[in-house]
Amino acid sequence: MKASSRRTTSPRKAPPSLGFDEFYRQNVDRIYRFAQRVCGPEDSHDLVQETFLNAYRGLGQFRGEAQPSTWLYRIAIRVCLAMRRRKRSGGDRELSLEELIPTEDGDLQLQIPADGLSPQETVENRELRRALNQAVRALPQKYRLVLVLRDMEGLSAKEVAAIMGLNERAIKSRLHRARLFVRRELSAKGIGSPTHDTAQTLVGST
Amino acid sequence: MSREHPHSKATCVKILRRLSAYLDDELTANICQEVRRHLERCPRCELFLNSLKQTVSLCRDLDTKPLSPPLKARLRQEILRAIRASA
Numbered sequence: 001m002k003a004s005s006r007r008t009t010s011p012r013k014a015p016p017s018l019g020f021d022e023f024y025r026q027n028v029d030r031i032y033r034f035a036q037r038v039c040g041p042e043d044s045h046d047l048v049q050e051t052f053l054n055a056y057r058g059l060g061q062f063r064g065e066a067q068p069s070t071w072l073y074r075i076a077i078r079v080c081l082a083m084r085r086r087k088r089s090g091g092d093r094e095l096s097l098e099e100l101i102p103t104e105d106g107d108l109q110l111q112i113p114a115d116g117l118s119p120q121e122t123v124e125n126r127e128l129r130r131a132l133n134q135a136v137r138a139l140p141q142k143y144r145l146v147l148v149l150r151d152m153e154g155l156s157a158k159e160v161a162a163i164m165g166l167n168e169r170a171i172k173s174r175l176h177r178a179r180l181f182v183r184r185e186l187s188a189k190g191i192g193s194p195t196h197d198t199a200q201t202l203v204g205s206t
Numbered sequence: 207m208s209r210e211h212p213h214s215k216a217t218c219v220k221i222l223r224r225l226s227a228y229l230d231d232e233l234t235a236n237i238c239q240e241v242r243r244h245l246e247r248c249p250r251c252e253l254f255l256n257s258l259k260q261t262v263s264l265c266r267d268l269d270t271k272p273l274s275p276p277l278k279a280r281l282r283q284e285i286l287r288a289i290r291a292s293a
Binding site (some may be wrong): 097152172176 | 265
């Protein structure tokens with residue numbers, strides 16, 4: 001009897017979302033981290049909420065062909081693009097290799113001011129972290145999404161291609177441009193030079 | 207003491223275009239060897255590679271603020287409220 005009454009209940013009205021709660025619990029940290037990296041702290045809450053709201057609405061259609069996290073990243077990216085449209089930001093500008101690959105000796109030799117720092121000191125260096133966040137945020141969105149998924153979230157090119165609906169070649173091309181852009185931003189920021197003294201100063205600033 | 211650059215700029219540019227693939231171990235053995243040989247003889251491209259490597263490493267190590275349990279609970283409540291409102 002109970003079973004038949006359950007069968008007549010629409011899935012949306014099913015006992016409030018035990019499945020959803022579990023899904024939320026398992027994935028919210030990942031999506032919050034992704035949101036901070038992609039849109040910064042100011043919009044990260046909105047991105048998390050809209051992503052899970054859309055996921056809830058689509059949960060019934062999720063057939064498990066992809067990993068839940070892949071599916072969720074895909075939703076988060078759609079939300080991200082929609083948020084950007086609402087803000088009426090212009091289209092993404094293209095990054096060309098010609099602009100990013102230096103041909104002058106001075107540019108070629110620019111270094112990231114982290115020489116002389118241990119990996120731990122580098123991670124803890126506030127100025128460097130701020131500069132890196134700014135550089136990533138300055139990337140046109142389509143490049144930023146690839147860099148975040150690939151180099152920060154640690155997904156493979158194949159996974160990123162599946163999430164973004166592009167082929168691996170396009171992902172690798174965007175990734176290279178994104179890395180070159182961030183490298184240039186960091187090294188040209190003038191937050192230091194590759195000297196030991198500067199490294200010491202940066203350590204001191206944390 | 208300035209060292210004379212042993213290659214044409216075009217050769218360096220060709221190598222620099224492949225550095226992410228080189229770092230990610232995506233090149234064929236032949237091309238990988240070509241890049242490695244160039245880097246051994248070209249200090250400027252090697253410097254550039256190091257800075258790119260460092261950029262990737264910084265990105266990998268950059269942490270974010272963790273989601274606190276109260277905020278996690280509040281976000282969940284707000285999502286559920288939005289779900290109920292749109293039902």
